[in-house]
Structure formats: structure tokens, C-alpha cells
Amino acid sequence: MQENLHVLISMTFTCRQCGTCCMYMGDYIAIERQIGQFEFACCSVSTDTHFLASIDEDKREIFSDTTFPDQHPSACRFLRPDGNLLRCTIHRDSPVQCKFYRCVVIRVSDAAGNFLGTVTGTLALHSDDAGLRLVWGEAKKHIPESVPDAEERLGRYLLEKGYRVE
Ligand code: SF4
Ligand code: SF4
Structure with a gap:
């Protein structure tokens, strides 16, 4: 990492x-x-x-x-x-x-803290940032939504790619 x-x-x-x-x-x-x-x-x-x-x-x-x-x-x-x-x-x-409903589970920013998008409770990304969309697509290929810790693992994947998540 x-x-x-x-x-x-x-x-x-x-x-x-x-x-x-x-x-x-x-x-x-x-x-x-x-x-x-x-x-x-x-x-x-x-x-x-x-x-x-x-x-x-x-x-x-x-x-x-x-x-x-x-x-x-x-x-x-x-x-x-x-x-x-x-x-x-x-x-x-x-x-x-x-x-337990949460409309947003992850907020994503770049390393400088510029807000890029959100991930909803259904693990869908909402972002206009092409780079983030690409990385998110890769993450979803590696980490199936069906695994119980998908949310945490997707967040870690973004972190490892240099994004901030909260
Ligand atoms: S749908 Fe909204 S307003 Fe209705 S019970 Fe659930 S939380 Fe309350
Ligand atoms: S949409 Fe999100 S922030 Fe708004 S009431 Fe529902 S859970 Fe709360």
C-alpha cells in the first residue's frame, strides 16, 4: 500500500x-x-x-x-x-x-481532497470523473457486490489507488 x-x-x-x-x-x-x-x-x-x-x-x-x-x-x-x-x-x-438505510456509503475525493463522487448504499458510483469511473469499474470486477464485506473492500481498493474515502 x-x-x-x-x-x-x-x-x-x-x-x-x-x-x-x-x-x-x-x-x-x-x-x-x-x-x-x-x-x-x-x-x-x-x-x-x-x-x-x-x-x-x-x-x-x-x-x-x-x-x-x-x-x-x-x-x-x-x-x-x-x-x-x-x-x-x-x-x-x-x-x-x-x-439501517444509508443513501451514501462512501464519499470519494482525490489525494488533494477535491470531491469526486459518492457511492450509494446499492454500491453504485455517482461521479463525473472519468478516472474514478474507470477505477471503480475495475474494483467491481475484482470484488463482487455479493460478498459481505464488499463495501469495505471497495473502499480499500480506492485507497490503494490513491483516493481518499470517507
Ligand atoms: S420511510 Fe422514512 S418516514 Fe417512513 S418510516 Fe421509514 S424512515 Fe420513517
Ligand atoms: S436520502 Fe440519505 S440523507 Fe436524506 S433522509 Fe434519506 S438517508 Fe438521510
């Missing part, structure tokens, strides 16, 4: 609560019935997982305003605007795939 490679990074992901990933989840997070003032029996349709959700106590006021879901029928029924954010109002009770 080259000496000037930057330390492999924990690849921590911070959700900015932009709500983009929840805007088309209305068909996937289904409310089956209301069982209390702020309690719902729900189903995560893609995995047929049934769960009970109670609106987070600190979000009951914003949940009660239905202007947003009325205007955005494709959005998850539990998504609400809160200032500049779009927030999940069942953060505590949301299904596991929501809790």
Missing part, C-alpha cells in the same frame, strides 16, 4: 434528514389501521413485516398537520416537514430497513 494513502476511514454516515429516501415510500410503509390517537398497526410491504408504531412524542405536533402527506401522496405517511428538514415521525419504531 502506498505510504501516502490516507487512513481507512470508518465510513460513518450521517443522515442529513433531507427526507429524499422517504418521498416514494408511501406504498411500502403501509398503515393498516389506527389503534390509538398516535398509534398505528403497520406493514413494511417489501418484507411483509408487521409492526406497531407510536408517533415520537416530540413529533406529535408536526405529525398532526396533514398538509404535507395530502400534497405528497407517494411519500411515507410518517414523513413530515420540520423547519428545513423532512423528518420521520416514528424514529423509535420505524422498521429495521429504515433504521
Whole structure:
């Protein structure tokens, strides 16, 4: 490994609560019935997982305003605007795939720190940089997406090629 490679990074992901990933989840997070003032029996349709959700106590006021879901029928029924954010109002009770979802798993920069692109949770590269796209294509040939540590190994591959990843 080259000496000037930057330390492999924990690849921590911070959700900015932009709500983009929840805007088309209305068909996937289904409310089956209301069982209390702020309690719902729900189903995560893609995995047929049934769960009970109670609106987070600190979000009951914003949940009660239905202007947003009325205007955005494709959005998850539990998504609400809160200032500049779009927030999940069942953060505590949301299904596991929501809790672990990450829209970006790797941010890639060149050795000087110039941002080049991102890798999404589906291990797809989004970058206009031709060199990085080429290297990413090589990396994907060497490291199948199906291996459990694919994300870490792809990150290491980029590091070894002199990129910064975080
Ligand atoms: S996971 Fe990504 S898309 Fe979804 S709210 Fe967070 S930052 Fe936005
Ligand atoms: S339950 Fe919460 S995190 Fe999951 S799609 Fe709905 S608003 Fe988004």
C-alpha cells in the first residue's frame, strides 16, 4: 500500500434528514389501521413485516398537520416537514430497513481532497470523473457486490489507488 494513502476511514454516515429516501415510500410503509390517537398497526410491504408504531412524542405536533402527506401522496405517511428538514415521525419504531438505510456509503475525493463522487448504499458510483469511473469499474470486477464485506473492500481498493474515502 502506498505510504501516502490516507487512513481507512470508518465510513460513518450521517443522515442529513433531507427526507429524499422517504418521498416514494408511501406504498411500502403501509398503515393498516389506527389503534390509538398516535398509534398505528403497520406493514413494511417489501418484507411483509408487521409492526406497531407510536408517533415520537416530540413529533406529535408536526405529525398532526396533514398538509404535507395530502400534497405528497407517494411519500411515507410518517414523513413530515420540520423547519428545513423532512423528518420521520416514528424514529423509535420505524422498521429495521429504515433504521439501517444509508443513501451514501462512501464519499470519494482525490489525494488533494477535491470531491469526486459518492457511492450509494446499492454500491453504485455517482461521479463525473472519468478516472474514478474507470477505477471503480475495475474494483467491481475484482470484488463482487455479493460478498459481505464488499463495501469495505471497495473502499480499500480506492485507497490503494490513491483516493481518499470517507
Ligand atoms: S438517508 Fe440519505 S436520502 Fe434519506 S433522509 Fe438521510 S440523507 Fe436524506
Ligand atoms: S418510516 Fe420513517 S424512515 Fe421509514 S420511510 Fe417512513 S418516514 Fe422514512
